[in-house]
Amino acid sequence: SFSTTTTASPSPSPSTMANSADACVPQTLTDFVFDLYDSVTLSQLPEEQGRLYNTVLRELSAKYFATSPWPSPQSIASECNGDPLFLAFYRELTHRHWHAVSRPTLRDRMEGWDVYRELFDELLETAESDASPSTTQAKLFIIPEWTFDILHEFVYQFQGFCQFRTTLYASANKHNLLGGPGEPNPKAPHHVVENVAILKEAGDVWNVETVYQYLSRLVAIGTSQKVPPAYQYFGIFASVALSRLECLLSDYTGCLQAMAPIVENTLVVQLPKPQLAADEEEASVYEPKTFSQVVHSVFAARISLTYHAGIAFLMVRRYKDAISMVGELCSYMQRGFKTGQLRKLPNSDQFFKNFDRMIALLALCTHLCPNSNLEESITKAIREKHGAQLSKEAYGEIFVGCSPKFISPFLPDFSQPGLIMDNAVKHQVRLLEQNELASQTTFRELRSFLKLYTSISVSKLEAFGIDRKTLVALKLFSHQLESDTHSLAAESSSSSSTPYSTSDESSSVSLSWKNATPKSALDIHFYLEDDEIVHIDEAEKQRRFENYFLGQIVQSYDIRKEANSIEASD
Secondary structure, X not given: OOOOOOOOOOOOOHHXXXXXXXXXXXXXXXXXXXXXXXXXXXXXXXXXXXXXXXXXXXXXXXXXXXXXXXXXXXXXXXXXXXXXXXXXXXXXXXXXXXXXXXXXXXXXXXXXXXXXXXXXXXXXXXXXXXXXXOOOOOOOOXXXXXXXXXXXXXXXHHHHHHHHHHHHHHHHHHOOOOOOOOOOOOOOOHHHHHHHHHHHOOOOOOOHHHHHHHHHHHHHXXXXXXXXXXXXXXXXXXXXXXXXXXXXXXXXXXXXHOOHHHHOOOOEEOOOOOOOOOOHHHHHHHOOEEHHHHHHHOHHHHHHHHHHHHHHHHHOOOHHHHHHHHHHXXXXXXXXXXXXXXXXXXXXXXXXXXXXXXXXXXXXXXXXOOOOOOOHHHHHHHHHHHHHHHHOOXXXXXXXXXXXXXXXXXXXXXXXXXXXXXXXXXXXXXXHHHHHHOOHHHHHHHHHHHOOOOEEEHHHHHHXXXXXXXXXXXXXXXXXXXXXXXXXXXXXXXXXXXXXXXOOOOOEEOOOOOOOEEOOXXXXXXXXXXXXXXXXXXXXXXXXXXXXXXXXXXXXXXXXXXXXXXXXXX
């Protein structure tokens, strides 16, 4: 949750601080803006823009603006000929930096809404002219990493504003500042009183319907027609952002359906090749890519899509799908951590947090659906991190650790008091515990008995302490899983023209609802004959020898590494 603190004097706004720095803009900064504008509008070379965005921008921010905002767009307008679209991109870039290095106030969050509305309005207007057949060269090109960062931050700031607003409403209600019976609390914090007054006049700032509208329009433009690559990137990553937004609002079916433009679209992204010959590594950038491959080219986008799909699969009882999808990515990340490959990527420190959250998600899914084919190293990580919690049946604690920061779709009215759900996470925990986890202890105990027999009488089960009601409840539970669980079966690239790969291009799975096949999530099948005899048919076990050998190789590597360290110390 977000909150504000009272200070002796209010901190200056970013616009005020930026204006004071406009008079002394460093030459290196103006050169950077000029080069970035050239890469966006004229040269449009991915490798050049990637260097400017991923390296030079971070170096300049660390050197000149570690605790202060960048200069205002007006101060650098001459470096881009006053191009309104580029100035909107620059404003978003600098606002995102200030949001990261400071503790944003309510006015900063409201300014963020103006920043993104200006950018998306300019972008959508330019997209219409760039999509015309008479256009020889697009007016805009930005790399996928930059595109994803814009849309990811857009949803992040919407999420932060909703949490801030909900917390503020609860605090104002507590101090009777919303016109309820009784007098307002004279000791109410000054910042609460001030922020309530601001929000009463705020209008439709960060309105959820407008947020949906912007993302949906970007998806429609970028994925439904042949447009320049920059707009395709916006359409692809707007789908990723929209799936995340649906998950945060607890619409899990909508979360999965928002991925359809990525996994079912037959279009490809083709960058125009430069006239100068490029080396083999640079030439791969200009090869045509499917929408799924574009998502995979930005690892943070791949994590976001997989993680939120995993949460959605968990909540709609598609446990095997969640295990298959999240487990593949966790295996890939675990290998990347050991080799150091992932540490070279920007914001690599966040990958460890994402990995831990997905391991917690797998702990819940494998507990609900024990029949899974995870790699031994991932199973070991689940036992080490969450074995104690599972033994104590602390399911809610695990879910809090793996779930995103849900937001309430309720829009509070600051002109009158009322009730509001101030903790959407706790609400989702209660739903999960009541609907899925309340009977897990009894079900797992019954499952352990059924796995020992091919047939057993009900009277014998009752002697073991299992009553007839539990048996009926498990049968209903198995039927529920069979009707709601779908199989993400691996398919070859020839059987699906738009696969979503979870590890590499040789392994692909389909996320389509219409192509999914109903399949039970339980590893045992049974039926009751004449209400007296239970017949059990255990699912066929798949023996995975490669997991054993890989586990032994890892153990051998760890032993040799420890032995070498002991020898070096001696």
